Amino acid sequence: MRSLKTNNGDVDYNPERDAEAFNNSEGELDANLYDCKKCNNKGYVGIVKNGRMVTKECECMIVRRQRRYIKKSGLASTIKNMTMQTFEAKRSWQKQMKGKAKEYLESNAGAFFVGGQVGTGKTHICTAIAGKYLKAGNQTLYIKWRQETAWLRMNMNDQAYVNRIQELGKVPVLYIDDFLKTQSGKTPTESDIKIAFEVINERYQKNVRTIISSELTTGDMIEMEESVASRIIEMAQNKYVIDIGKDTNKNYRLGVKK
Numbered sequence: 001m002r003s004l005k006t007n008n009g010d011v012d013y014n015p016e017r018d019a020e021a022f023n024n025s026e027g028e029l030d031a032n033l034y035d036c037k038k039c040n041n042k043g044y045v046g047i048v049k050n051g052r053m054v055t056k057e058c059e060c061m062i063v064r065r066q067r068r069y070i071k072k073s074g075l076a077s078t079i080k081n082m083t084m085q086t087f088e089a090k091r092s093w094q095k096q097m098k099g100k101a102k103e104y105l106e107s108n109a110g111a112f113f114v115g116g117q118v119g120t121g122k123t124h125i126c127t128a129i130a131g132k133y134l135k136a137g138n139q140t141l142y143i144k145w146r147q148e149t150a151w152l153r154m155n156m157n158d159q160a161y162v163n164r165i166q167e168l169g170k171v172p173v174l175y176i177d178d179f180l181k182t183q184s185g186k187t188p189t190e191s192d193i194k195i196a197f198e199v200i201n202e203r204y205q206k207n208v209r210t211i212i213s214s215e216l217t218t219g220d221m222i223e224m225e226e227s228v229a230s231r232i233i234e235m236a237q238n239k240y241v242i243d244i245g246k247d248t249n250k251n252y253r254l255g256v257k258k
Contacts, residue, residue: 015048015051015052015053016048018046018053019046019047019048019053020046021046022045022046022053022055023038023039023040023045023046024040025040025042026040026041026042027039027040027041027042027043028041028042029041029042029043029064030064033064033067033068034060034063034064034067036058036060038058038059038060039058039060042058043057043058043060043061043064044056044057044058045058062137065137065139066134066135066136066137069134069137069138069139069140070134070135072141073130073134073140073141073142074141074142074143075127075130075131075134075140075142075175078127079127079128079130079131079134079135082123082124082127082128082131083128083131084098084101084102084128084132086124086128087121087124087125087128088121091250093120093244093250094120094121096242097114097120097121097122097125097242098125100112100239100240100242101125101128101129103239103240104129104240105129105132107237107239107240109235109236109237109239109240110203110204110207110208110209110210110235110236110237111203111209111210111211111212111232111235111236111240112126112129112210112211112212112236112240113212113213113214113218113232113233113236113240113241113242114126114212114213114214114242114244115179115212115213115214115215115216115217115218115220115221115242115243115244116214116215116216116217116242116243116244116245116246117244117245117246117247117248117250118215119250120244120250122213122214122244123177123213126175126177126211126212126213127175129175129211130142130173130175130211133172133173133209134173138172138173138209139171139172139173140171140172140173140174140175141168141171141173141174141175142175142177143168143174143175143176143177144177144178145176145177145178145179145180145181146178146181146182146183148168149191149192149195151164152164152165152195153191153195156191165195165198165199165202166202168199168202168203169199169202169203169205169206169208170202170206170208171208172208172209173208173209173210173211174203174208174209174210174211175211175212176199176210176211176212176213177213178213178214178215179196179212179213179214179216180192180196180214180216180221180224181214181215187224188224193224193225193228196225196228197225197227197228200228200231200232201231203235204231204234204235207235210232210235212232217243217244217245218232218233218241218243219243
């Protein structure tokens with residue numbers, strides 16, 4: 001709460017009146033994001049405390065932050081459809097994915113990793129997790145690995161690269177889709193591995209929520225760069241690592257029944 005300046009020498013000072021006048025005044029916050037009738041889009045409401053008018057943050061700010069995070073996350077168009085409720089878990093490995101995802105949301109683990117066979121719903125389950133955080137008002141960022149690393153490689157010798165790595169390292173929730181995926185399935189280059197290590201290491205040091213999907217298993221990654229894989233496994237407490245072995249019978253995009 002914050003106190004507003006008043007003229008204490010004014011015998012006509014009326015905190016209730018001033019609070020009402022403040023609350024009736026119009027604010028400048030984006031009404032399209034959320035049109036609040038309580039604070040009139042100021043973000044604060046006036047109340048009386050200990051005989052003085054003070055302001056406190058309006059409840060609408062929680063909703064505003066939530067909607068702003070969703071808009072900026074890159075997931076605004078998908079979190080409506082890819083939810084825990086819409087993820088079908090009929091087979092054992094699907095039940096494991098869904099069960100581990102729900103457990104992860106209640107845990108203190110830093111990372112959730114699911115990798116391996118394509119077309120198994122990895123993106124769906126990771127989006128569902130990210131959506132839960134977004135809807136709870138947590139700042140969440142979604143990145144497609146190939147697009148992100150293409151930009152980072154071009155700026156590797158620039159301060160912009162350092163700034164972006166730091167940004168990726170500190171965002172409260174980061175969802176990395178298709179981690180270490182390369183064009184035409186080529187082996188990741190030294191630059192790819194360097195970027196992967198720096199992003200994961202930043203988050204490893206802070207132990208912040210990191211959701212990762214990949215076409216690689218942790219075993220595949222260990223063969224490429226053990227330092228990256230081991231950090232992910234440790235962040236996930238080894239419990240929230242799901243490796244799905246290569247099996248086209250699990251690929252629903254090929255018309256296989258789930």
